[in-house]
Amino acid sequence: xxxxxxxxxxxxxxxxxxxxxxxxxxxxxxxxxxxxxxxxxxxxxxxxxxxxxxxxxxxxxxxxxxxxxxxxxxxxxxxxxxxxxxxxxxxxxxxxxxxxxxxxxxxxxxxxxxxxxxxxxxxxxxxxxxxxxxxxxxxxxxxxxxxxxxxxxxxxxxxxxxxxxxxxxxxxxxxxxxxxxxxxxxxxxxxxxxxxxxxxxxxxxxxxxxxxxxxxxxxxxxxxxxxxxxxxxxxxxxxxxxxxxxxxxxxxxxxxxxxxxxxxxxxxxxxxxxxxxxxxxxxxxxxxxxxxxxxxxxxxxxxxxxxxxxxxxxxxxxxxxxxxxxxxxxxxxxxxxxxxxxxxxxxxxxxxxxxxxxxxxxxxxxxxxxxxxxxxxxxxxxxxxxxxxxxxxxxxxxxxxxxxxxxxxxxxxxxxxxxxxxxxxxxxxxxxxxxxxxxxxxxxx
Amino acid sequence: xxxxxxxxxxxxxxxxxxxxxxxxxxxxxxxxxxxxxxxxxxxxxx
Numbered sequence: 001x002x003x004x005x006x007x008x009x010x011x012x013x014x015x016x017x018x019x020x021x022x023x024x025x026x027x028x029x030x031x032x033x034x035x036x037x038x039x040x041x042x043x044x045x046x047x048x049x050x051x052x053x054x055x056x057x058x059x060x061x062x063x064x065x066x067x068x069x070x071x072x073x074x075x076x077x078x079x080x081x082x083x084x085x086x087x088x089x090x091x092x093x094x095x096x097x098x099x100x101x102x103x104x105x106x107x108x109x110x111x112x113x114x115x116x117x118x119x120x121x122x123x124x125x126x127x128x129x130x131x132x133x134x135x136x137x138x139x140x141x142x143x144x145x146x147x148x149x150x151x152x153x154x155x156x157x158x159x160x161x162x163x164x165x166x167x168x169x170x171x172x173x174x175x176x177x178x179x180x181x182x183x184x185x186x187x188x189x190x191x192x193x194x195x196x197x198x199x200x201x202x203x204x205x206x207x208x209x210x211x212x213x214x215x216x217x218x219x220x221x222x223x224x225x226x227x228x229x230x231x232x233x234x235x236x237x238x239x240x241x242x243x244x245x246x247x248x249x250x251x252x253x254x255x256x257x258x259x260x261x262x263x264x265x266x267x268x269x270x271x272x273x274x275x276x277x278x279x280x281x282x283x284x285x286x287x288x289x290x291x292x293x294x295x296x297x298x299x300x301x302x303x304x305x306x307x308x309x310x311x312x313x314x315x316x317x318x319x320x321x322x323x324x325x326x327x328x329x330x331x332x333x334x335x336x337x338x339x340x341x342x343x344x345x346x347x348x349x350x351x352x353x354x355x356x357x358x359x360x361x362x363x364x365x366x367x368x369x370x371x372x373x374x375x376x377x378x379x380x381x382x383x384x385x386x387x388x389x390x391x392x393x394x395x396x397x398x399x400x401x402x403x404x405x406x407x408x409x410x411x412x413x414x415x416x417x418x419x420x421x422x423x424x425x426x427x428x429x430x431x432x433x434x435x436x437x438x439x440x441x442x443x444x445x
Numbered sequence: 446x447x448x449x450x451x452x453x454x455x456x457x458x459x460x461x462x463x464x465x466x467x468x469x470x471x472x473x474x475x476x477x478x479x480x481x482x483x484x485x486x487x488x489x490x491x
Binding site: 007008009010011013014017018020021024148151154155157158159188191195267268270271272274275277278326 | 455456457459462463466467469470473474476477478480481482484485486487488489490
């Protein structure tokens with residue numbers, strides 16, 4: 001399939017909603033927890049079992065983004081969005097079949113494996129195209145799309161809960177909910193498939209740099225550069241630190257103020273978690289757009305340096321002031337979201353637009369690693385501290401200092417990022433023609 | 446070649462399509478944000 005080229009007069013402002021229609025859909029993955037309790041009671045599953053479809057989905061997201069990136073670059077965004085639509089929706093349809101027949105393995109296979117491929121291909125599908133349409137503001141453009149991934153859970157969480165309330169939480173009610181999800185997301189994502197276009201010229205915007213200006217590096221070469229692995233460490237550390245707060249947000253705020261006069265109720269803790277989601281989403285668009293003004297390296301200095309400072313404030317004086325605790329946590333979560341959204345533009349700065357989507361896909365393995373590392377560190381340490389008889393804020397002190405250490409590692413890795421050596425650059429078309437000509441004359445001589 | 450083919454044609458007005466596309470994604474997002482704000486206020490009232 002050849003990439004869909006924009007006709008004359010096509011507006012670049014049609015591309016962000018195309019990207020959003022995909023990201024707002026696949027972001028549903030983070031609302032999987034809504035289905036857990038009904039599945040557990042309807043099919044007699046344990047908590048670990050009911051988490052399986054989500055966990056497999058996230059693993060498949062990382063794998064399909066890493067291995068499918070080159071295919072996405074070759075076949076274009078419409079092909080990628082079509083694959084994402086088919087996989088994500090049929091994942092729900094298979095799950096509906098699994099729920100109605102009470103065959104749980106079908107739900108794991110459908111939502112986790114098939115749907116997970118849709119997550120990975122869908123996540124990277126618009127990145128390269130957005131960067132090409134917005135060479136003047138790549139951070140803002142990818143920030144809009146990746147904000148959509150955060151927004152997807154905000155939509156799906158109340159929507160799915162309402163649906164289960166209407167259809168019932170037994171196996172047939174769950175099946176009907178899965179069916180409606182599959183069909184609705186298919187319709188919603190169709191907008192992206194229909195609207196997405198690649199620019200017809202290398203200079204889609206007057207006065208902005210050309211798409212192919214600057215060094216261009218292939219995905220195969222990029223993974224052999226130290227810059228790629230420095231950014232891998234930067235992303236992994238930033239995400240691990242963010243998950244450190246996200247994973248334990250509700251019990252953390254409750255424990256921090258357990259012995260104070262202003263204790264935190266369960267509903268207030270739920271409100272705190274919701275506020276963190278808002279900060280995560282706002283950070284994706286806000287910080288990523290700011291990176292277009294102050295530069296990618298500087299914005300990561302902020303995420304990692306100021307992020308470590310926020311963790312330090314929570315560790316030292318967090319339990320003395322609720323507003324300070326909440327403010328620090330919100331800033332950390334905004335940096336977490338910003339880190340996700342700014343990375344494609346950072347990759348574009350270093351490796352060019354040539355295969356930036358495929359390089360981004362490979363870099364997302366850092367996310368998968370952090371997704372395992374973050375919860376593991378925080379939960380394991382909190383359990384050990386509890387066993388040691390600690391309580392309140394001291395349950396989290398060690399975790400917080402580990403997060404500061406991880407952010408410091410990320411900060412150092414960011415400082416090592418330098419422009420990519422010219423031996424990794426692909427030759428420009430003119431240079432390539434010259435090289436071919438020289439080779440031809442050398443052969444005929 | 447016909448006269449129509451050779452005469453310069455102005456590209457169609459894309460503004461209605463742009464508005465439709467942004468409403469398509471904006472309405473569900475606004476619903477999600479509204480639900481989020483409702484829940485987040487519990488931090489101050491709960």
